Amino acid sequence: MTLDNILASLFPRGHDVILERGLISGRGPLPDGGSMAVIGVDGRAPVGVEEATLLSSHVLDVIKSGGNEPILVLIDSDSQRMSKRDELLGLNEFLAHLAKCLILADKLGHRTIGLLYGHTAAGAFIATALATQTLLALPGAEPAVMDLPSMSRVTKLSIEVLQEKAKSTPVFAPGLDNLAQTGAVAITLNPDSSLADQLKSVLSQPAEREDSRDKLGKERKGRPKAADIAERVYELARASV
Amino acid sequence: MIAAALDNSKDQNDAASTSSWYEASARQRVENLLDANSFNEFIGPELRETSPHLPLFDLPEQFDDGMIVGYGRLGGKPVLIAAQEGRFMGGAFGEIHGAKLTGLLRAARDIASLPVLILFDTGGVRLQEANAGELAIAEIIRALIETRLAGVPVVGLVGGRSGCYGGGGLIAGCCSALAVSEQGRIGVSGPEVIETNRGVEEFDSKDRALVWRTMGGKHRRLIGGAEVFADDTVASFRDAASYLIEHAPSMNLSTLESEQFRLAQRIERFGTCADALDIWRSLGAAEPQSIPALSYREFVALANDLQEPRHDAR
Numbered sequence: 385m386t387l388d389n390i391l392a393s394l395f396p397r398g399h400d401v402i403l404e405r406g407l408i409s410g411r412g413p414l415p416d417g418g419s420m421a422v423i424g425v426d427g428r429a430p431v432g433v434e435e436a437t438l439l440s441s442h443v444l445d446v447i448k449s450g451g452n453e454p455i456l457v458l459i460d461s462d463s464q465r466m467s468k469r470d471e472l473l474g475l476n477e478f479l480a481h482l483a484k485c486l487i488l489a490d491k492l493g494h495r496t497i498g499l500l501y502g503h504t505a506a507g508a509f510i511a512t513a514l515a516t517q518t519l520l521a522l523p524g525a526e527p528a529v530m531d532l533p534s535m536s537r538v539t540k541l542s543i544e545v546l547q548e549k550a551k552s553t554p555v556f557a558p559g560l561d562n563l564a565q566t567g568a569v570a571i572t573l574n575p576d577s578s579l580a581d582q583l584k585s586v587l588s589q590p591a592e593r594e595d596s597r598d599k600l601g602k603e604r605k606g607r608p609k610a611a612d613i614a615e616r617v618y619e620l621a622r623a624s625v
Numbered sequence: 626m627i628a629a630a631l632d633n634s635k636d637q638n639d640a641a642s643t644s645s646w647y648e649a650s651a652r653q654r655v656e657n658l659l660d661a662n663s664f665n666e667f668i669g670p671e672l673r674e675t676s677p678h679l680p681l682f683d684l685p686e687q688f689d690d691g692m693i694v695g696y697g698r699l700g701g702k703p704v705l706i707a708a709q710e711g712r713f714m715g716g717a718f719g720e721i722h723g724a725k726l727t728g729l730l731r732a733a734r735d736i737a738s739l740p741v742l743i744l745f746d747t748g749g750v751r752l753q754e755a756n757a758g759e760l761a762i763a764e765i766i767r768a769l770i771e772t773r774l775a776g777v778p779v780v781g782l783v784g785g786r787s788g789c790y791g792g793g794g795l796i797a798g799c800c801s802a803l804a805v806s807e808q809g810r811i812g813v814s815g816p817e818v819i820e821t822n823r824g825v826e827e828f829d830s831k832d833r834a835l836v837w838r839t840m841g842g843k844h845r846r847l848i849g850g851a852e853v854f855a856d857d858t859v860a861s862f863r864d865a866a867s868y869l870i871e872h873a874p875s876m877n878l879s880t881l882e883s884e885q886f887r888l889a890q891r892i893e894r895f896g897t898c899a900d901a902l903d904i905w906r907s908l909g910a911a912e913p914q915s916i917p918a919l920s921y922r923e924f925v926a927l928a929n930d931l932q933e934p935r936h937d938a939r
């Protein structure tokens with residue numbers, strides 16, 4: 385689905401969401417009379433220092449305006465911008481800041497919902513969609529930590545061998561299904577029915593207090609051990625006090 | 626505030642304290658950093674919790690999966706500690722490796738009284754288990770921020786062989802405070818990644834001087850990416866860790882508003898600089914080209930003079 389189609393289906397009564405140089409910002413009305421803040425990245429744009437700063441300023445504005453307005457993060461991005469300038473300026477701090485703002489919003493009572501509708505990768509993915517409480521996706525989304533050709537260079541295995549291995553485990557291969565199996569994506573939406581209705585149903589459920597992505601990854605057999613290891617370390621650390 | 630910490634270094638003449646942080650293994654760093662015999666590991670190598678995914682690639686496993694987590698004492702005070710082994714898979718985050726740190730931080734959040742030290746040494750996500758590694762980083766970041774919101778300091782130390790790249794750089798950026806040595810490098814895209822994706826004209830990964838001045842500890846200290854510049858010794862990192870635990874800022878809306886301002890200002894002031902030398906000149910350094918060769922003490926004096934870290938803005 386294109387951004388325009390998604391926004392039209394999410395906000396059938398209209399919205400004031402704008403797209404400027406690859407960045408999404410604005411608001412749309414919710415059926416209950418409230419509104420939802422919308423930010424994001426479109427057109428597979430990379431996330432560099434300027435982009436991260438703009439997105440985080442929108443999140444801080446929502447927090448500062450008080451209330452509990454939910455925040456939707458729409459993502460069709462490149463990875464972080466890979467450049468000398470961005471690294472020189474400390475891109476890691478800018479991306480970390482964006483993730484911090486999203487998580488603070490969530491802790492202060494704003495529902496944060498990610499919607500992955502295109503590509504995303506690496507640091508851009510961590511700082512945006514993966515920093516939301518609930519990550520949704522649309523079929524056709526193509527998240528990738530690294531594409532298979534690059535992976536083939538690093539691991540020195542042929543693409544054919546990697547494709548073969550990807551059939552037996554979702555843990556390294558790009559793609560929505562693989563990522564969903566590891567627990568990152570809560571729900572894959574149906575593009576043929578109203579996104580507004582599906583969003584409403586997500587918002588009507590209480591926000592999860594705990595990060596349950598590792599448990600979900602275990603249930604879906606994408607991450608067999610993460611949940612147990614984290615739980616064991618947790619118990620040992622609690623017992624050490 | 627920072628100057629006080631750096632003159633604080635006690636004369637620890639024992640071999641362990643003066644030994645190189647960069648050269649040490651993760652296990653040596655933990656043992657030498659903490660008070661003698663105080664370290665108690667959670668899920669140690671004897672339990673052989675190895676990666677379930679590396680055998681698929683016929684790659685060797687390590688019994689601790691390159692991550693050591695546990696409890697110990699620093700200057701008599703209890704701490705939780707995590708250390709990455711940069712010599713195993715480049716310290717990369719895999720499923721087990723990451724889950725250990727997630728569990729440690731969730732415990733720190735709920736205990737709400739034990740500070741956490743993270744000894745970074747990582748190239749980022751482990752590609753052979755990329756989805757699990759990426760998600761582990763997202764889980765660590767959430768747990769880390771919850772820990773800080775519970776009033777618990779999380780301090781990062783960076784000075785290892787693999788630096789602190791990829792998702793590791795993002796986790797570092799979420800810490801309450803960081804100490805970095807000259808050898809420590811902090812970034813998102815590593816030199817080779819930029820060169821592979823954008824070409825050697827954008828970044829020559831073999832130009833070591835360029836790598837150090839763009840991503841190295843001196844530059845990060847000068848622009849405010851790290852609070853304390855540490856010497857490459859265990860003793861110096863120990864002093865930095867104790868100091869930063871004491872002075873770690875809390876995290877709330879006002880902290881993040883200050884950080885927003887601090888970062889926006891950085892783009893405004895240095896956004897047109899083509900090289901670290903230009904940034905250092907703008908900061909007021911009279912001879913920026915001499916900075917890479919400055920000794921630890923000379924650099925600390927200069928950095929304190931030029932200032933930049935903001936304790937209330939991270």
